[in-house]
Amino acid sequence: MAETAFDEFLKESLPGLARYAYVLTGSRHAAEDLLQDTLVKTVGAWPRIRQDGNPVGYVKTIMARTQVSWWRRRRPVTATLDDVRSDDRWMRGVEDRDELRRALATLPPLQRAVLVLTFLDGADDGEVALRLQRRPATVRSLRHRGLQSLRAHLRTAENPRLNALTDLQETP
Amino acid sequence: MTDHLEQRLTTEFREGAYDLPVDYADLSAAVRHRRARRSRAVVGGSAAAVVAVTLGGIVAVNGLSRAPANPVPAQTSATGGPRQLSADTVQLAGVVVGGLPVGFRLAPEPDQALAEPPKLTALPTDGDRAVVVAESTAATTSRIVVVIGSAQTLGLPGAVTQEVKLPAMDGAKWLVTEDAASDTTYFKAATPTGRKWFIAVTGPKAADRLAVVESVATKSVPGS
Numbered sequence: 001m002a003e004t005a006f007d008e009f010l011k012e013s014l015p016g017l018a019r020y021a022y023v024l025t026g027s028r029h030a031a032e033d034l035l036q037d038t039l040v041k042t043v044g045a046w047p048r049i050r051q052d053g054n055p056v057g058y059v060k061t062i063m064a065r066t067q068v069s070w071w072r073r074r075r076p077v078t079a080t081l082d083d084v085r086s087d088d089r090w091m092r093g094v095e096d097r098d099e100l101r102r103a104l105a106t107l108p109p110l111q112r113a114v115l116v117l118t119f120l121d122g123a124d125d126g127e128v129a130l131r132l133q134r135r136p137a138t139v140r141s142l143r144h145r146g147l148q149s150l151r152a153h154l155r156t157a158e159n160p161r162l163n164a165l166t167d168l169q170e171t172p
Numbered sequence: 173m174t175d176h177l178e179q180r181l182t183t184e185f186r187e188g189a190y191d192l193p194v195d196y197a198d199l200s201a202a203v204r205h206r207r208a209r210r211s212r213a214v215v216g217g218s219a220a221a222v223v224a225v226t227l228g229g230i231v232a233v234n235g236l237s238r239a240p241a242n243p244v245p246a247q248t249s250a251t252g253g254p255r256q257l258s259a260d261t262v263q264l265a266g267v268v269v270g271g272l273p274v275g276f277r278l279a280p281e282p283d284q285a286l287a288e289p290p291k292l293t294a295l296p297t298d299g300d301r302a303v304v305v306a307e308s309t310a311a312t313t314s315r316i317v318v319v320i321g322s323a324q325t326l327g328l329p330g331a332v333t334q335e336v337k338l339p340a341m342d343g344a345k346w347l348v349t350e351d352a353a354s355d356t357t358y359f360k361a362a363t364p365t366g367r368k369w370f371i372a373v374t375g376p377k378a379a380d381r382l383a384v385v386e387s388v389a390t391k392s393v394p395g396s
Contacts, residue, residue, distance in 0.1 A: 119182045
């Protein structure tokens with residue numbers, strides 16, 4: 001019975017959960033891995049999760065915690081940018097996204113998770129802290145450092161492009 | 173361009189191309205398989221315990237507690253001896269140990285197989301032990317020792333191997349070392365359920381030994 005309910009939940013929620021895993025990891029392979037790890041944990045706790053009344057939120061929390069767990073963080077970082085098409089690179093918007101993704105890929109999982117919970121879920125510091133089992137002050141610090149790091153990377157990425165544009169303009 | 177970074181992040185996360193096509197049937201089957209393995213392991217194995225050993229601790233004791241070179245028989249056995257299930261699988265302590273190379277079999281005389289040179293420089297003396305040996309001398313590795321459920325804090329000899337290809341391992345903590353002195357690659361892991369693994373693969377080439385360690389660990393440790 002519990003398995004049937006879990007199956008129904010999984011069928012319904014899979015696209016959203018898979019996307020959440022991808023946003024958290026930035027890598028298809030790592031996302032598939034994370035999704036499977038999370039669901040293995042979820043099956044075991046399913047009766048309790050159902051009673052909670054918000055299974056999707058619960059599973060997302062398990063996923064975020066799994067992603068930032070100490071042992072997972074020790075694993076080598078895998079490729080992170082795997083779906084930006086080269087022919088789109090001429091388009092400024094796509095190029096911006098490409099740079100942002102490259103910058104995001106440099107962040108430690110915990111900083112990335114804080115940004116995802118903040119800007120995707122719209123969670124406040126207290127909620128992020130609760131979900132990642134950190135203190136609110138730690139969350140603020142992690143977000144600040146994450147944003148700072150992203151800005152630094154984006155500035156670095158922007159300079160060569162500005163130089164290239166200048167060269168083009170100066171070419172007779 | 174970075175003035176509106178927070179807005180860009182919101183847009184990226186909410187509208188970016190992060191859709192991940194996942195086959196429901198495959199995923200569901202994989203999840204249930206891993207869950208079933210975990211449940212079997214908990215039932216058949218030793219009681220779950222909180223793992224108190226950190227990787228740093230493991231590395232720190234590396235070299236401090238070299239086991240004697242002479243083989244020592246296992247002191248306890250929770251579920252009787254190991255059993256060959258198929259060509260690449262044995263059962264040990266109620267756990268299926270898979271990923272063994274083709275052409276290997278359980279040693280009929282484990283202590284004798286352990287006494288064959290090169291001798292291991294680290295080996296738990298408790299837990300459930302299986303010694304698997306190559307049937308042919310042409311095999312790239314000659315001996316695989318698997319110990320499950322040791323309560324000892326054993327330091328692994330040799331240098332820590334960094335480039336190990338292992339999946340998530342279900343949260344298990346692991347360490348791989350390469351000991352040239354005994355032509356052996358050592359692996360140890362502690363799973364979230366408290367089960368401890370020790371694997372030693374002996375053979376002339378480090379790359380071959382590591383490949384066997386990766387194969388056995390990947391097929392056996394997650395979910396155990």
